[in-house]
Amino acid sequence: MRFSRVLRTGALVAAVGLTLAACGQPNSEEDANKSLVQRAEDNGALTIGVKIDQPGLGLKKPNGSYEGFDVDVAKYVAKELGVEEGDIEFVETPSAQRENMIQKGDVDMIVATYSITPERDKAVDFAGPYFLAHQDLLVREGDNSIQGAEDLNKNKKLCSVKGSTSAQNVRDDFAPNAQLQEYGGYSECLTGVENKAIDAMTTDDTILAGYAAQQPGKFKLVGAELSNENYGIGLRQGDSEGKQALDEAIQKMIDSGEWKKAAQKHFGPAGYEVPEPPTVGEVVE
């Protein structure tokens, strides 16, 4: 009796384990080895990872649709690969899981403020860059005490998202004497700036512009170019055919003027001057 119970429990655990393992890999082995171009052609659909909580870049709206610059880029390149807008499945890709989700095949590609860095390049391939962003500072409209990173050293209170590169840059390089407040999300930082509990918030200017555009007249960007963030489209490592196709699609988007239009639409309202498009294949250090 006792033995059979153990056996039964064991069988149940094994079954659950197998089911979970099967869930972990939605695409078959064969499918995963195909290039992005081939998959788009065969399935007529693509799964694209985006951010869902960043106004101006990737934001999920209450009606379930997505909007933002990243989303527009994703739609454009998908169309170039022969996938219509309606056949794109957008999936949230939190920063910490991006590499993992590409490697597991949960998403075909990721367009989610994904900066190209040497460490990430070891795990995934990048097409692009499709945008060159810079770390910047957001302050209250009318607050002129912060003009650049050096002003932060005057015991200013600065906010960023915990663990982010922007936060580390400030602490280690730009303003080691500034007081750094880290929060789980940008919204908490923004309320802090609004409440005057915090003097400035820092991250990529694209993200800041998105937040500033949400509440016009309350915040402004300082325009300090503190770093270069090359946004690329992440895809599975070794997929050179897919990378080439994406590079061409990005180039076409830039050449056709669609790029400028999308950038103006999403970043323009914040008074953020849309920069020149980057050179595809050239990562600015």
Next chain:
Amino acid sequence: MFDFLTEYDILGAFWVTVQLTVYSAIGSLIWGTILAGMRVSPVPIMRAFGTAYVNIVRNIPLTLVIIAMSLGLYQTLNVALGGGTITTTNFRLAVLGFVLYTSTFVCESLRSGINTVSVGQAEAARALGLNFGQVLRMIVLPQAFRSVIGPLTSVLIALTKNTTVASTIGVAEASLLMSEMIENESDVIGLVFMTFAMGFVILTLPVGLLMGRVAKKAAVKR
């Protein structure tokens, strides 16, 4: 492959975790005992307060409690708890949040311990002329504590792991460093995870074993 370990102050981050745990544990033990006393007291308004407090705070997600400390107390009401810099303020706010939250669990564990002490003991004590405070302090609580060391250990271990929530308001403890390492070392995410999981096991396992022994020794033989 493991060179990332030396680049970061992992021990320092875990030291902050330990400090958070210890201060919060002491605070919640004190506040939790007071709450338990209120819940069994003969004064109706104290009983009502204790019951309401436990039932409300226990059912709020911890993340909300901690964020409320920072957004509500610090940002809006400007309560800095005497902390001069953001770092010390956040640490104190986090400890306060953990104490408010964890004390509800301490209170409920302790109350179940109080129930193990037979009514006859309290009655006998009262017959000797001891008042409520004295009965609680000298007769009931000493026995109750001895029987709830096991459950309190679970609360302590849960608290140790709960301290990771402090990273949402920027306390530089282990999980905040983990977020940083995930951001920078995306090619070895699995190893980063394992390092921190190991760290927490190293912290909590000995506590569990030690307290298990203490519980056995201290248990009231009936």
